[in-house]
Amino acid sequence: MNKxxxxxxxxxxxxxxxxxxxxxxxxRGENINSLWFVTAALCVYAIAYRFYAAWIAATVLVxxxxxxxxxxxxxNGRDFVPTNKWIVFGHHFAAIAGPGxxxxxxxxxxxxxxxxxxxxxxxxxxxGCVQDMVTLFLSTRRDAKSLGQMARDELGALGGTxxxxxxxxxxxxxIAVLGLVVVNAMKHSPWATAxxxxxxxxxxxxxxxxxxxxPGQVLEASALGVGLLLLSVVGGxxxxxxDTLRVWFDYEGLTLAWWVMAYGFAAAILPVWLLLxxxxxxxxxxxxxxxxxxxxxxxxLQPEVKMPxxxxxxxxxxxxxxxxxxxxxxxxxxxxAISGFHALIASGTTPKxxxxxxxxxxxxxxxxxxxxxxxxxxxIAATVLDPGVFFAINSxxxxxxxxxxxxxxxxxxxxxxxxxxQMQLLAKQMGEATLFARTGGAPSLAVGMASIxxxxxxxxxxxxxxxxxxxxxxxxxxxxxxxxTRVGRFMLxxxxxxIWPKLGETSWMPSVVLTSSLVVAGWGYFLYIxxxxxxxxxxxxxxxxxxxxxxxxxxxLCVATGILVKSDKLKYAWVTGLPLVWLVTVxxxxxxxxxxxxxxxxxxxxxxxxLADKLAAGALSAEKAAVxxxxxxxxxxxxxxxxxxxxxxxxxxxxxxxxxxxxxxxKPVLPLAESPHSPSRLVxxxxxD
Amino acid sequence: xxxxxxxxxxxxANMDWRCCGGxxxxxxxLKSPLQNLSKFRAANFDQTLSNFKVFWQGVRRLSGDDAYxxxxxxxxxxxxxxxxLSKAVFFKQWQDEKWNGIxxxx
Numbered sequence: 165m166n167k168x169x170x171x172x173x174x175x176x177x178x179x180x181x182x183x184x185x186x187x188x189x190x191x192r193g194e195n196i197n198s199l200w201f202v203t204a205a206l207c208v209y210a211i212a213y214r215f216y217a218a219w220i221a222a223t224v225l226v227x228x229x230x231x232x233x234x235x236x237x238x239x240n241g242r243d244f245v246p247t248n249k250w251i252v253f254g255h256h257f258a259a260i261a262g263p264g265x266x267x268x269x270x271x272x273x274x275x276x277x278x279x280x281x282x283x284x285x286x287x288x289x290x291x292g293c294v295q296d297m298v299t300l301f302l303s304t305r306r307d308a309k310s311l312g313q314m315a316r317d318e319l320g321a322l323g324g325t326x327x328x329x330x331x332x333x334x335x336x337x338x339i340a341v342l343g344l345v346v347v348n349a350m351k352h353s354p355w356a357t358a359x360x361x362x363x364x365x366x367x368x369x370x371x372x373x374x375x376x377x378x379p380g381q382v383l384e385a386s387a388l389g390v391g392l393l394l395l396s397v398v399g400g401x402x403x404x405x406x407d408t409l410r411v412w413f414d415y416e417g418l419t420l421a422w423w424v425m426a427y428g429f430a431a432a433i434l435p436v437w438l439l440l441x442x443x444x445x446x447x448x449x450x451x452x453x454x455x456x457x458x459x460x461x462x463x464x465l466q467p468e469v470k471m472p473x474x475x476x477x478x479x480x481x482x483x484x485x486x487x488x489x490x491x492x493x494x495x496x497x498x499x500x501a502i503s504g505f506h507a508l509i510a511s512g513t514t515p516k517x518x519x520x521x522x523x524x525x526x527x528x529x530x531x532x533x534x535x536x537x538x539x540x541x542x543x544i545a546a547t548v549l550d551p552g553v554f555f556a557i558n559s560x561x562x563x564x565x566x567x568x569x570x571x572x573x574x575x576x577x578x579x580x581x582x583x584x585x586q587m588q589l590l591a592k593q594m595g596e597a598t599l600f601a602r603t604g605g606a607p608s609l610a611v612g613m614a615s616i617x618x619x620x621x622x623x624x625x626x627x628x629x630x631x632x633x634x635x636x637x638x639x640x641x642x643x644x645x646x647x648x649t650r651v652g653r654f655m656l657x658x659x660x661x662x663i664w665p666k667l668g669e670t671s672w673m674p675s676v677v678l679t680s681s682l683v684v685a686g687w688g689y690f691l692y693i694x695x696x697x698x699x700x701x702x703x704x705x706x707x708x709x710x711x712x713x714x715x716x717x718x719x720x721l722c723v724a725t726g727i728l729v730k731s732d733k734l735k736y737a738w739v740t741g742l743p744l745v746w747l748v749t750v751x752x753x754x755x756x757x758x759x760x761x762x763x764x765x766x767x768x769x770x771x772x773x774x775l776a777d778k779l780a781a782g783a784l785s786a787e788k789a790a791v792x793x794x795x796x797x798x799x800x801x802x803x804x805x806x807x808x809x810x811x812x813x814x815x816x817x818x819x820x821x822x823x824x825x826x827x828x829x830x831k832p833v834l835p836l837a838e839s840p841h842s843p844s845r846l847v848x849x850x851x852x853d
Numbered sequence: 854x855x856x857x858x859x860x861x862x863x864x865x866a867n868m869d870w871r872c873c874g875g876x877x878x879x880x881x882x883l884k885s886p887l888q889n890l891s892k893f894r895a896a897n898f899d900q901t902l903s904n905f906k907v908f909w910q911g912v913r914r915l916s917g918d919d920a921y922x923x924x925x926x927x928x929x930x931x932x933x934x935x936x937x938l939s940k941a942v943f944f945k946q947w948q949d950e951k952w953n954g955i956x957x958x959x
Contacts, residue, residue, distance in 0.1 A: 241927035243950070254915045264959035331955075338959050375948075379941035382918040436952040437945070444957070445916065498959075505958045513955070647957045654953070713959070 174214065181207025185285070188473075189278060195468040198544045201277075202463065205285060205540045209533045212289035217529040220294065224728070224736040225301045227521040232844040234308045235518050244308070246519035246846060249526060255517065256531045258448050259509045260296075261455075263641045264499025264713075265539035267345060270546040270605035271706060272496040273554065274482040276474040277547045279493045284543065287494070287501030288536035291743035295502055295717055296510045297528030298724045298740055303511035304521060305838045310512035315723050315816075317837040318730070322819045326812050327719050331508065332655050333809070334712040336683070338505075339428070339648045340690035341705040342641045345604035347420045347695060348702075349634050354413035355595055357420070359400035359631055360638040361413070363443070364427070366392045370442035382445065389446045393639070397632050401595060417695045424645070425688040431646040432653050432680040440646045447640035454636045458541050458613060461620040471547035471554065476578070483559035483578075484603060485703045486765030491753040495710035500539025502743065504716025506532065519846060545612035546605075552582025553590060557608040560700030561601040571600055595627030603700035606637045652683035693798045696791045703765075704802055707758060711806060714751045715813045718744060722820040729824040730836055748817060755810035759803055768803035772796045920947055 184204035188196065221227045238244040247255075272280040303309055309317070312331070316324025350357040370389035374382060403409045415423075431439050475482075478489035485492065499505070510528060518524070546554060555575045556564070564571040568584045575582050591599045594611060602608070610633035617629040654670065656679040661668015667675045694701020721744035728737045761767030764774040772795075778784050779792045827833045913919040921940050924947075928937040938946070 241924070241931065248914075250911060251914050254911070258915075259956060260958045262957060262959045342959075375945070380918075380921050380944040380947075382916045382920075383913065386916065435949075437948050441948050441952055503959065508955050509958055644957055644959065647952075647955075650952075651955050709959075 174211070177207050177210055181211060185282075188281060191473055193472070195470055196277075196473075197466050198462055198469050198548065199466040201281060201469070201540055201544055204281075205537055208285045208289060209537070212293070213525075213529060213533060216289065217293065217297065217525050220297065220529075220739060221522075221525045224733065224739050225298065225524075227301065227524055228841075229520050229522040230844055231521055232842045232846075233304055233515070233518050233521060234839075235516055236844055236846055237842060238307065238516075244516045247517040249519070249523040252514060252517045252519075252523065253527050253531060256509065256514045256527050257534055258452070259513065260503075260506045260531060261451065261535050261538060262499070262644050263342060263345070263637060264503060264505075265535055266542045266609055266637065267342075267605040267706075268497040268500055268710075269539045269543040270609050271484050271558070271702070272493050273471060273543060273546040274475065274477050274484045274558070275489055275493055276478070277469055277471045277543060278473040279478070279489055280497055280543055281540065283493055283497055284500050284536055284539045287497070288532060288539075291717075291746070292500075292502035292506070292536065293529040293532040294739060294743060295504075295720050295724070296506045296532045297524060299507045299720050300510040300514060300518075300528035301521070301524050302724060302727055304515040304518055304524065307839050308512055308515035309837075311507045311720055311723065314511060314727075314837070315719060318723055318834060319726055319816075319819050319823055320834065323719065323723065323816055326816045327716070328655070329812065330504070330712065330716045330719055330809075332652065333805075334505065334709070334716055335648045335652050335655075336686045337690060337705065337709045337712050339645050339652075339687040340694065341702070341709045342644055343421070343424045343428070343687065343691040344694040344701050344705060345606050346638050346641050347417050347424060347691070348602050348604040348700075349606040349610070349638065350415070350420050351417045351602070352414055352598070353596055353634075354410040355400040355404040355627075355631050356634045356638070357400075357413040357415060358403040358409075359396050359635045360642075362396035362399065363393060363446070363635065363639050363642070364439070366396060367439055367443040367446060370446065371438045374442065375437050385442070386445045386449060389442065390449055393446060393450065393635065394632075397628060397635055400631055400635075401627060404595060418692075421688075421691050421695045424691065425684055427642070428645050428649045428687070429680055429684045432649040432683065433676055436650075440643075440650065443639070443646065444643050447643040450636050451640050454613075454633075455538055455541070458545065458616070459537075461616045462541060462544055465616060465620050467544070467548040467616055467619070469544065469547045470549065471551050475551070480763065480766065483555060483563045484700075485706060486763065487707070487754070487757060491750040491757070492707065494750040495707050495714065495754045497539065498710050498713040498717075500536055500542075502714070502717050502747065504713050504718070504720055507716065507720035520844065542609060545609055545616060547612075548616065549608060549612050550580075550582065550586075552576065552580040553586065553611070554608055555580050556582050556587055557599050557602050557611065558605070559601065560603045560698070560703065562698035562700065564601065568598070568600060593626045594630040596630070601700070603702045605702075606634060606641075610634045610637065649680065649683050649687075652686070653679045656682060693794065697795060697798075698788060698791075704768075704799075707754065708802060708805065711751055711755055711758070711809050714747050715809050718747045718751065718813055719816055721747065722816050726820045726823050727836065730827050730833065734828070744817075748813065751813060752810055755806045758806045768799045768806065772799035772803070775799070917947070917951075920944070 181204060184200050184207060187200050188204055233246065235244050235246040239246060269280050269284065299311065302314060306314060312324050312327035315327045350360055366389055369392065370385045373385040373388060374380065378384060403413060480486060480488040485496065514527065518527070552575055555578065556571060559571070559575065564574045568587065572582050572584050572587065587599060590611065591597065594614060599607060599611065610630050613633040614626050614629035618626045653676070657668050657670055657675060660679065666672060669675060690705060694705050697704065721740045724740040725737050725744055728740060757766050758768055762770050764771040775792055775796050779789060784792055823833050921943055924943055925937055
């Protein structure tokens with residue numbers, strides 16, 4: 165009877181989920197309530213978690229709860245510590261959820277709400293969650309080794325090297341694109357600039373408090389920091405209304421880009437306790453708090469989604485980035501559906517805390533489900549805006565037109581009516597001079613969040629909510645920027661240390677300064693080009709980031725598939741094999757189009773040729789002609805970089821296929837690197853409880 | 854290559870959330886008002902209080918606020934011979950170790 169009831173509940177969940185997904189997919193021409201999105205997401209997640217994840221854990225991976233995990237076997241009270249699963253879940257989620265799932269869906273909303281939503285839901289349950297969970301499992305079985313090391317042990321040197329290069333490349337491009345998002349949000353906005361700058365001294369105060377004033381009092385210091393951050397949002401508004409002060413914070417994009425680079429350099433060489441660690445505390449609290457607030461506000465208010473299900477831009481003419489629905493929606497939304505970066509956290513970092521293998525499903529699969537839900541909320545926040553407003557904020561000046569009248573005319577001609585007055589009113593409500601051409605996702609998300617929060621908690625504070633949302637995004641984008649620059653520096657020092665050991669010493673200042681400058685120069689270059697590009701560098705950088713991130717995911721899935729085959733689980737290899745095939749298809753198609761397309765909005769080389777022709781013919785304005793040579797060089801560089809990524813991807817795929825076919829033919833391959841079974845002593849204690 | 858990876862993995866994987874280990878009370882459910890009302894209120898108040906304690910314990914552990922207490926406990930169990938570090942010194946080491954490696958994602 166009880167079993168019957170349980171089955172009935174699951175059938176109900178399945179029916180409700182199917183109805184919600186169907187409702188979203190088939191709705192045409194009318195507004196649709198965002199509660200449908202939440203319902204569809206929760207039902208899909210519940211079914212996937214209950215059945216698919218459980219099946220993978222029990223049948224494919226065969227998790228063994230009597231087996232001691234590395235945290236138990238290697239417990240040193242330091243990095244290896246068996247930890248309660250909810251605590252591990254908290255750490256894991258805080259580590260994987262960054263700005264990616266907020267920016268990607270916002271950009272992909274140019275295709276309409278439907279493609280992005282479906283990819284976030286199904287990409288996550290069939291791809292991203294599987295990748296995270298399987299990687300977590302494999303690393304747990306291998307003494308918490310990192311992805312790169314597993315690739316080297318199981319596939320060979322090629323896989324390991326590819327993972328190393330992939331990680332470095334993704335870091336550089338990720339930081340550049342995130343820097344661009346922050347710059348576009350602060351451009352000519354004294355309020356946002358003042359608030360974001362204030363977060364730096366606030367982090368330092370918190371750092372000093374924890375280090376010197378009251379050592380180790382993390383929560384006290386964080387509470388102080390969060391209070392100061394909220395004050396800085398209000399203080400930014402005060403600066404904005406003060407005519408003498410506001411000019412101090414009113415900058416061009418390029419000036420801000422130089423500041424961001426200087427900041428990144430300083431953050432990479434300053435001691436972690438002063439800036440990086442306290443900033444991370446603050447950004448984690450802000451992130452978790454704001455995401456919870458957004459979820460509560462969406463469920464309470466159930467705002468109407470005004471974006472159509474599909475826009476005409478699925479044909480590849482989209483203003484935010486060029487390219488057809490296939491493959492570009494799958495490249496644009498990486499985090500939230502499947503993100504290779506997670507494999508770096510799921511291997512090496514999280515397994516050291518895992519006290520029992522049976523928690524793998526909840527932490528690996530469940531953690532990614534929650535991140536996917538964040539992406540769904542970002543999609544809702546972007547699509548509750550009037551489509552005209554959404555495109556006015558996100559279309560770069562080079563596409564929609566530089567002047568407001570020109571821009572609204574262009575956007576209205578696409579069939580998304582918007583007026584100059586409407587935009588002016590909105591900008592005034594948000595406390596900004598203008599909201600046109602703020603490409604990058606952060607401002608439109610902030611407007612969306614501000615309107616949701618505003619109607620939940622009071623309209624009068626729209627400007628405060630807007631700048632709160634900007635501060636919230638900026639603070640953890642800057643954390644990723646700090647942390648990424650440092651990681652890049654360590655990687656570079658390691659590589660250079662092979663050439664000259666002295667350079668590998670992480671405490672030798674000349675080496676620290678040299679490698680930090682090299683890393684900052686790497687992402688700073690892309691950021692600089694992104695800022696001077698009249699088409700808004702997001703158009704170029706975000707697809708590059710997507711391709712790099714999906715390539716890393718493909719590496720993780722290759723390692724997983726290879727190990728499944730080597731463990732005589734060929735009949736289950738599709739669990740990671742199918743997402744891999746899909747990713748390779750998507751990434752290769754996108755890369756091919758970026759390289760070979762004749763369309764100058766998609767192909768890097770054709771865009772470079774077009775620009776060179778125009779420059780030669782003197783058809784460019786003086787302003788554009790001045791930056792054209794740099795843009796042409798950059799387009800060539802991006803083209804070659806894409807080619808490099810996709811070549812690397814195929815090399816790994818072939819390497820994995822080589823290993824698998826050798827194994828299946830009975831030829832010798834690298835042995836499975838799984839550590840031997842040893843019984844868990846923690847389990848017995850639990851059974852007795 | 855091998856050396857690079859060894860270095861990187863050891864460095865990157867140095868996560869230290871120094872927690873005391875397994876023991877962690879489960880939050881309980883509130884009781885239903887089947888018996889008399891004052892008894893029910895008192896029981897629920899206690900339960901709410903202990904649930905809050907569990908929540909607070911989780912917050913402290915996640916943030917690392919109780920890291921020093923955990924360290925002292927670990928020290929008392931495993932290294933009774935030498936004196937434990939002072940809070941300031943411990944915290945300095947803890948923070949430096951924690952921030953080596955990929956800790957945040959996109």
